[in-house]
Amino acid sequence: MGKLSDKAVQAADVGKHADGEGLTLVVKDNGTRVWWFRYRFGGKEKTLSIGKYPLINLKDARERAFEARKLLANPATRY
Numbered sequence: 001m002g003k004l005s006d007k008a009v010q011a012a013d014v015g016k017h018a019d020g021e022g023l024t025l026v027v028k029d030n031g032t033r034v035w036w037f038r039y040r041f042g043g044k045e046k047t048l049s050i051g052k053y054p055l056i057n058l059k060d061a062r063e064r065a066f067e068a069r070k071l072l073a074n075p076a077t078r079y
Helices: 006-011 058-073
Strands: 015-020 023-027 033-041 044-053
Touching: 015 058, 023 058, 033 058, 044 058
Parallel strands: none
Antiparallel strands: 015 023, 023 033, 033 044
């Protein structure tokens, strides 16, 4: 599924690192690592912050992104 591994997340330098399917690890200048889920809704790009690494590890971030994709795919939960 994803492009990142636990070792890659720990060693990532400043910038954005895509895992795939909208999940992105953002590493800030101060070393903070944050998970983002990027998606489109209503024709606009949106970003959902999933949480900080290591509190939210790679496996948990993928699970939360999957749950968000399920919600977006269900028309009943869109409104």
